[in-house]
Amino acid sequence: MMRAATRLAARFNGPGVAGLHSAGGALSQRSPDVPQMPPCGFTPEEYRGMSKEQMLAIRTRACNPMTTKVTHYKKPVFVHQGHMQWLWDVDGRRYLDLFAGVATVSVGHCHPKVAAAAEQQAKRLWHTTSIYPHAPLHEYCEKLASHLPEPLQAVYLTNSGSEANDLAMLMARLHTGNFDVITLRGSYHGGGPQTLGLTSNAAYKYPIANGFGCTNTMCPDVFRGPWGGSHCRDSPVQTTRDCSCAPGHCVANEHYIGQLKETFDTSVPRRIAAFFGEPIQGVGGAVQYPNNYLKEAFQLVRERGGVCIADEVQTGFGRTGSHFWGFQGHDVMPDIVTMAKGIGNGFPMGAVVTTPEIAASFATGVHFNTFGGNPLACAIGSSVLDSIREDGTQQISLRVGTYLLTRLAQLRDKYEVVGDVRGKGLMIGVEMVKDKVSKEPLSPEAMNEIFEDIKDMGVLIGKGGVYGQTFRIKPPMCITKEDADFFVAVFDRSIHNYMDRR
Numbered sequence: 001m002m003r004a005a006t007r008l009a010a011r012f013n014g015p016g017v018a019g020l021h022s023a024g025g026a027l028s029q030r031s032p033d034v035p036q037m038p039p040c041g042f043t044p045e046e047y048r049g050m051s052k053e054q055m056l057a058i059r060t061r062a063c064n065p066m067t068t069k070v071t072h073y074k075k076p077v078f079v080h081q082g083h084m085q086w087l088w089d090v091d092g093r094r095y096l097d098l099f100a101g102v103a104t105v106s107v108g109h110c111h112p113k114v115a116a117a118a119e120q121q122a123k124r125l126w127h128t129t130s131i132y133p134h135a136p137l138h139e140y141c142e143k144l145a146s147h148l149p150e151p152l153q154a155v156y157l158t159n160s161g162s163e164a165n166d167l168a169m170l171m172a173r174l175h176t177g178n179f180d181v182i183t184l185r186g187s188y189h190g191g192g193p194q195t196l197g198l199t200s201n202a203a204y205k206y207p208i209a210n211g212f213g214c215t216n217t218m219c220p221d222v223f224r225g226p227w228g229g230s231h232c233r234d235s236p237v238q239t240t241r242d243c244s245c246a247p248g249h250c251v252a253n254e255h256y257i258g259q260l261k262e263t264f265d266t267s268v269p270r271r272i273a274a275f276f277g278e279p280i281q282g283v284g285g286a287v288q289y290p291n292n293y294l295k296e297a298f299q300l301v302r303e304r305g306g307v308c309i310a311d312e313v314q315t316g317f318g319r320t321g322s323h324f325w326g327f328q329g330h331d332v333m334p335d336i337v338t339m340a341k342g343i344g345n346g347f348p349m350g351a352v353v354t355t356p357e358i359a360a361s362f363a364t365g366v367h368f369n370t371f372g373g374n375p376l377a378c379a380i381g382s383s384v385l386d387s388i389r390e391d392g393t394q395q396i397s398l399r400v401g402t403y404l405l406t407r408l409a410q411l412r413d414k415y416e417v418v419g420d421v422r423g424k425g426l427m428i429g430v431e432m433v434k435d436k437v438s439k440e441p442l443s444p445e446a447m448n449e450i451f452e453d454i455k456d457m458g459v460l461i462g463k464g465g466v467y468g469q470t471f472r473i474k475p476p477m478c479i480t481k482e483d484a485d486f487f488v489a490v491f492d493r494s495i496h497n498y499m500d501r502r
């Protein structure tokens with residue numbers, strides 16, 4: 001069994017940050033064997049910053065060792081500039097960014113409208129806190145609340161997703177008077193001392209006391225889990241598992257809900273504080289639950305006095321395409337919604353939105369956040385919401401995401417090592433296996449080879465899953481069908497190359 005730290009390193013690095021980019025890399029797009037990248041009319045600035053050697057030296061010396069550990073690729077990408085779905089490295093090579101700084105750049109790198117809003121606000125007032133009424137705060141809270149259904153109208157602004165989840169956990173405990181919180185295995189809800197207990201992925205755990213009052217239950221993963229079929233999930237692509245369920249009836253869901261009931265019967269007190277669920281698991285590898293799982297889980301949680309928390313850090317702001325929030329795709333109404341990442345298109349922001357009743361319970365003490373709700377963040381957040389509407393971001397997510405999912409499913413049918421393609425909108429996972437029968441995760445070494453090859457052909461994607469076995473595709477939601485075609489051609493070629501070598 002690989003130790004957690006080694007596994008994390010293998011997932012992020014491959015064998016280690018070895019050499020520098022030499023000629024080739026994304027430049028090899030020009031070779032006739034390599035798929036042609038769609039054109040881009042934007043010209044980046046010429047890079048005049050420090051050398052790659054200098055950056056690597058400082059990275060090792062002055063940045064913390066974790067920075068080296070999480071560095072992607074044997075030959076890292078030294079990023080210089082971004083525009084919408086494109087990134088350029090310091091050598092002027094262009095990349096199609098399908099990972100968006102970990103599902104964070106929602107409307108596009110340096111989106112002109114958002115950049116202009118930031119510049120305007122930065123010139124007027126960068127910082128004051130919520131102790132003074134200021135227009136950007138009020139405009140933003142009202143605008144954000146208008147994107148949520150009643151009674152979710154009380155907005156708290158934070159600086160990150162971990163902070164938002166930390167706050168949500170505190171609110172749930174105060175409101176219910178209960179302590180225990182349940183999350184799904186494979187989930188990621190943050191890396192702070194409190195949220196680490198919610199997170200259920202050994203790679204991110206430390207051998208210290210954490211997670212007091214946090215219990216994980218079986219993840220209803222219809223591909224890798226013990227139960228699953230061919231109609232379980234809300235995605236244009238189903239698993240290749242057989243299923244004889246009658247319409248409207250899902251045996252897999254019954255089994256997974258049975259597991260949750262068993263957790264209630266064995267692992268927590270009769271009354272609990274909360275259940276946290278990502279509508280689609282992000283770091284876990286775009287894992288989707290059977291239809292109705294969250295609906296039934298929410299009911300069971302409420303019967304035990306708990307509140308239901310939707311962690312929309314990755315799934316919010318139109319990423320799932322069909323809805324603005326991931327929870328809406330499950331036809332559930334959470335008591336608390338947490339969000340971050342896409343909220344600020346890369347600006348450090350997060351939020352918790354809850355009901356007036358929960359807000360009232362929390363108002364018994366004083367909670368203060370110096371930067372949460374500062375004018376710059378609020379101006380950017382407002383502009384992101386406007387851009388999502390004006391650019392049709394959610395609609396792009398649905399249209400291009402559905403197209404990409406369907407094309408990737410063809411590669412699943414073509415290659416033995418592509419086990420599952422899943423997701424909704426532009427929240428996509430491709431789970432890699434040694435073979436389709438055993439479903440054993442593809443090794444970290446093989447994953448890294450394919451990952452590096454894809455990067456060398458000019459596309460950046462992510463990795464995730466409990467075993468680091470799933471490629472994650474969560475681009476800025478401004479990509480086009482041509483970009484999707486390019487990526488499919490690159491992915492096809494990289495797996496072909498891997499199969500040839502194997």
Ligand SMILES: Cc1ncc(COP(=O)(O)O)c(C=O)c1O
Binds near residue numbers: 102161283311312314
């Ligand atoms: C679903 C989910 N929740 C919470 C977090 C934590 O957010 P942050 O890294 O902004 O603290 C993440 C980060 O990846 C996430 O994916």
